[in-house]
Amino acid sequence: MTRLTILAALTASALFAQAGVAQQNDVDPAAAGGINVQNTALAALGSLVAGPYDVETAPFDNRCLGVTEMGGFLWVTGGGHSTIGWSFMIHQYDMNGNFIADHPQVTNATSWGGRDMSSVKTGASSWTLYAGSDNAELSEYSWDGVTLTHVALHSIAALSGTVRALCQRPSDGHFFSKSFTSSHYEFTIAAGVLVTSSNAALSAYGYGWDDASQSIWSTTSGPSVQEVDAACVNRAGGFGVTWGTAQGGADVYVDSRNPGFCSMVILGQGSPDSIEVYDLAVVCGGPPVYTVTKTGTCPGLVTLTSANGTPSRPSAVLYGNAGSFTKPSGACAGLTLGISQPTLAVMLNNDAQGAASVSFNTSPAFCGKTVQFVDVLSCTASNAVIL
Secondary structure (H helix, E strand, O other): OOHHHHHHHHHHHHHHHOOOOOOOOOOOOOOOOOOOOOOOOOOOOOOEEEEEEEOOOOOOOOOEEEEEEEOOEEEEEEOOOOOOOOOOEEEEEOOOOOEEEEEEOOOOOOOOOOOOEEEEEEEOOEEEEEEEEOOOEEEEEEEOOOOEEEEEEEEOOOOOOOOOEEEEOOOOOOEEEEOEOOOEEEEEOOOEEEEEEOOOOOOEOOEEEEOOOOEEEEEEOOOEEEEEOOOOOEEEEEEEOOOOOEEEEEEEEEOOOOOOEEEEEEEEEOOOOEEEEEEEEEEOOOOOOOEEEEEOOOOEEEEEEEEOOOOOOEEEEEEEOEEEEEOOOOOOOOOEEEEOOOEEEEEEEOOOOOOEEEEEEEOHHHOOOEEEEEEOOOOEEOOOEEO
16 A cells, blocks of 8 residues: 555544544643654655554554553553443554454553553563553563563652653663653662653653664654653654654564664554554664673672673673763773772673673672673673662
């Protein structure tokens, strides 16, 4: 189907929907934010990869809000159809928008229920799914490839209002959230809000984390999309979307229909609620990222393991209080760490695969300290972990 035919079909669908039951959308009362124009060129930022897929008709739900990709499926939060009352579900679809199953939401059940979602793979065939909701709450689910099971309902300390737009940074597990034009929060489940930022021009409903660019791609007014950094400062990327009368949830992932580049799935609240997939024109894959993971808890036995360093070359393990330090001169001059006054703990030798590991018993005095590895040959710093 050509783009012209798609747009004609969408127009006809919208006109037809006006004669039926009134659509119910969770829209921004301020309707603020910049509006970007869609790039209709193929294989370019904002070009359409797939969709639109109607996610409203099959589950009979005209209150669809958030979307994420998880395990090769698309997942949509929905509050139920306005003609039969609230029925909080997470709808599961295949990658071509075909409805598969409904999974009950566990929510505080006020207002619209679950909004945007984020997921992380935890094993060969297991995932954790998070859904934001009202009253600064985050619902956690586990999925084993068959069953979606509720794990916990978390209250996020110092976060005000609704966890609406939501994404997670893989390197440290930090979440980012924003509700329309209100504050942008960086938080963890355990510690609550870590950083609060402001960007009143961004009316966010959906967030997707782009690990290649270290960016957040947000749905906003228009509806359209705006790229921001982790502090919610606008970056260069942005485009308009072809479907929906109001912005909904979003996710960034790798889609086989857009090989080599990151894709963004977006939910458009409209008649009907639908999802589309767009090209971000950001190369996905690329060189492996130098990372460190932590197992164990402080105080007690803690193991730190690095990956993707220079094979058979040294790495340095440094620690200290969280902050910032830039090496002024000598080897690796200009390298910046997330540690205010770094102290060398130990030197390690990477193995043939570029990995290194160290285990040690931590005393209470070290709990809360920040640790980073530095690959000495490439002068690359890993992500920061907290003891």
